[in-house]
Amino acid sequence: MSIKKISEGVWSLRSNDWDRRVFDELISLPYGTTYNAYLVKGSDKCALIDTTDPTKTYELINDLKRLNVRVDYVISNHAEQDHSGSIGDVLNLYPDAMVVTNSKCKDFLIDLLHIDSDKFLVVKEGDKLELGLKTLQFKITPWVHWPETMITFLEEEKILFTCDFFGSHLATSELYVTDESLVYMAAKRYYSEIMMPFRNNVRKNLEIVKSLSPKIIAPSHGPVYQDPKFIVNATEDWISDKVKNLVLIPYVSMHGSTKILVERLVQSLTDLNIEVIQFSLTKTDIGEIAIHMVDAATIVLATPTVLLGPHPAALYATYLVSALKPKTKYFGLIGSYGWGSKVVDIVSNMLSPLKPHIISPVLIKGMPKDEDLKKIDDLAIQISGLHKNL
Numbered sequence: 001m002s003i004k005k006i007s008e009g010v011w012s013l014r015s016n017d018w019d020r021r022v023f024d025e026l027i028s029l030p031y032g033t034t035y036n037a038y039l040v041k042g043s044d045k046c047a048l049i050d051t052t053d054p055t056k057t058y059e060l061i062n063d064l065k066r067l068n069v070r071v072d073y074v075i076s077n078h079a080e081q082d083h084s085g086s087i088g089d090v091l092n093l094y095p096d097a098m099v100v101t102n103s104k105c106k107d108f109l110i111d112l113l114h115i116d117s118d119k120f121l122v123v124k125e126g127d128k129l130e131l132g133l134k135t136l137q138f139k140i141t142p143w144v145h146w147p148e149t150m151i152t153f154l155e156e157e158k159i160l161f162t163c164d165f166f167g168s169h170l171a172t173s174e175l176y177v178t179d180e181s182l183v184y185m186a187a188k189r190y191y192s193e194i195m196m197p198f199r200n201n202v203r204k205n206l207e208i209v210k211s212l213s214p215k216i217i218a219p220s221h222g223p224v225y226q227d228p229k230f231i232v233n234a235t236e237d238w239i240s241d242k243v244k245n246l247v248l249i250p251y252v253s254m255h256g257s258t259k260i261l262v263e264r265l266v267q268s269l270t271d272l273n274i275e276v277i278q279f280s281l282t283k284t285d286i287g288e289i290a291i292h293m294v295d296a297a298t299i300v301l302a303t304p305t306v307l308l309g310p311h312p313a314a315l316y317a318t319y320l321v322s323a324l325k326p327k328t329k330y331f332g333l334i335g336s337y338g339w340g341s342k343v344v345d346i347v348s349n350m351l352s353p354l355k356p357h358i359i360s361p362v363l364i365k366g367m368p369k370d371e372d373l374k375k376i377d378d379l380a381i382q383i384s385g386l387h388k389n390l
């Protein structure tokens with residue numbers, strides 16, 4: 001764990017998880033991650049904002065002992081265990097401390113961690129907690145990431161503690177953002193995997209953040225933003241309705257027929273000056289695809305028929321697209337089959353909650369012939385026409 005001073009009486013207590021490569025048994029972490037807690041010491045009281053993952057509890061406890069403080073309040077912005085999982089141990093260290101959170105988060109903490117209900121101080125939108133010369137204000141910001149999420153604003157220093165909001169999975173010894181392009185990609189990946197399904201809520205909560213004009217944004221994953229404009233502007237771009245002249249082609253092919261269609265489509269789209277990214281679904285980390293789903297205008301799924309439906313790798317990708325709810329405008333489907341297929345129905349049904357514009361699918365029998373490749377060229381021309389209206 002590293003202790004870094006942000007300003008007088010304000011510290012970042014960060015556990016770096018350099019070696020972690022999977023989160024939630026789902027998301028890959030190419031750069032590891034961090035769990036950040038923050039300590040705010042007023043002239044009278046001391047508050048710990050969020051805690052750390054249970055695997056790192058010992059580091060947080062050691063740091064609190066090193067700082068030789070008495071914690072009066074544990075602020076819980078979010079009940080997920082990577083931030084709340086050490087609250088029980090912190091309460092054991094400071095038996096008089098109270099957990100400060102909103103009523104929804106309190107319920108979660110009782111359900112998830114069995115924290116005693118009389119250990120809570122429940123706050124509402126706009127409530128303030130005086131620490132003596134330091135004032136914490138609480139803003140209720142649901143769905144960045146769960147329904148109970150809130151953010152905490154240190155008024156005097158204008159530091160905003162946002163927990164998962166604006167997070168990035170990136171282990172780093174640096175307190176602040178140093179390599180902007182690396183943090184941009186890590187934060188975009190984080191947004192795509194965690195926040196994108198709640199784009200409208202992110203938009204509302206971003207307005208709350210802007211209204212506070214923070215000087216520093218301190219999330220609970222990744223580095224602290226010394227220049228909040230960097231992450232606020234990036235998030236504004238990701239949540240906007242703007243899409244890029246970009247086609248993603250996630251594909252799988254067992255014997256090469258679908259791959260021939262994919263390669264022809266990549267060629268035709270490229271000739272039409274459309275940016276294309278091709279992903280092998282059996283080789284690519286799905287997070288790579290999610291990042292580009294943030295702003296791609298079109299996704300064309302390419303799959304052979306397996307037991308009447310899409311190949312399981314394509315089925316999984318389709319499920320993730322429907323769950324992540326990207327702002328993608330157009331969806332296409334191409335692939336090869338042998339004797340009979342329900343791929344179009346299955347994929348269309350799975351995507352139906354997105355109310356997608358599905359471009360006429362191109363399913364061909366067996367290995368592509370010249371006339372099949374012509375259909376792929378026509379598909380590229382259709383996509384190009386649609387992209388002219390972006």
Ligand SMILES: Cc1cc2nc3c(=O)[nH]c(=O)nc-3n(C[C@H](O)[C@H](O)[C@H](O)COP(=O)(O)O)c2cc1C
Pocket residue numbers: 252253254255256257258259303304305306307308309336337338339340341365366367
């Ligand atoms: C395990 C397996 C199951 C298949 N099930 C079907 C099926 O239900 N319906 C069908 O039309 N073709 C089925 N096929 C045939 C493939 O869809 C066909 O060979 C196709 O051309 C494969 O495309 P690819 O070369 O891109 O892998 C199956 C093939 C395999 C290997």
